[in-house]
Amino acid sequence: MSYRFVAASAFLLAACGGAQAADITVFGTVAAKSALEQIAPAFEASSGHKVTLHIATTGELKSDIEKGAHFDVAFLTAAALDDLARQGKLDAAGKVAVARSGVGVTVARTASKPAIGNADDFKRTLLAAKSITYSAQGATGPTMKKIFEQFGITEAMGAKTVIISKITAPQAVAAGQAEMGFTQISEIFDSPEAQLAGPLPAEVQVYSTFSAAPSATASDRAAAQAFVNALAQPAAKAILKARGLEPL
Structure with missing residues (x-):
């Protein structure tokens, strides 16, 4: 039995039963890109709905939503969703906490992994590095x-x-722009040319929590909520975990 069939069958429990097929636009943070690219087809297969993914940073997507961009589901940091809910852009009652992700260290595929197992080792590694990089957007910089x-x-x-600002930390490291980069662990999983050296040491690790919620003006409220609910199903959790996110 194929993984696709198993996943689709599992997602069926969260789908819309016999409801008419709908087109759903999902605004998803780049930290969940690869996971959403696997979850969406499984949801489509089980529900009959069509999912269009729009992937960007949480900051970019939040700005688009505030400017009036149409979307049916938002999968962003919990803080961004809470702010959008206060603005009346989301249906807060339908929000689901999905996963969390820590910050990871990325280096080129051909590079040796640096010593980052504890805070002291990490400090020495930072001081010894010739160059480091992180994005101007998102939570990693702060x-x-x-x-x-x-x-x-x-x-x-x-x-x-x-x-x-225009590329990810793994892409910058792979291109030789920096020796070492920092970003969400799940984003490092998406790069074929860079590798995950490991998470930040526990003493300094900071987690970002990601949630999903339907738009307050979703084209099909039931279909949007079905996709949100599907993100909390076992099949989706397995995909999230495999792509570097910790399901909640």
Whole structure:
């Protein structure tokens, strides 16, 4: 029996029964890109609905929603969803907490993995690195700046930090723009040219929680809620876990 069939069968429990097929636009954060690209086809197969994924950073998607962009489901950080709910953009009653992700360290596929097992090793590795990188958008930048401050190395790291905006940290590392990068662990799983060296040490790790909710103006409220509910099913949780996210 194929994995696709098993997954589709499992998602059937969360689908819309005999409801008429609908087109659903899902705004999904880049941290969940590969997971959503597997979950959406399984949901389509079981429900008959058509899912269109629009993937970008949480900040970009939140801005689009605030400007009036049409969507049926948003899968973003919990903080962003809560803010959008306060603005009346989401149906807060339909929100589901889906997963969390920690920050990971990425290096080129051909590079040796650095010592990052504890805070002391991590500090030494940071100071020894020729260059590091992280995105100007999202939560990773503030997390790393806080760690630098905690370690007392803000000035030392500033001179060798490459801030990126158009590409991901794994892409920057793979392209040779930096020796080491930092981003959500799930994003590192998506890069064929970079590898996950490991998560940040437990002493300094910071998790981002991701939730999903239907739009307050969803084209088909029942179909949108069905997709949200499907994200909490065992089949979806298995996919999320395999792609570097921790299901809740």
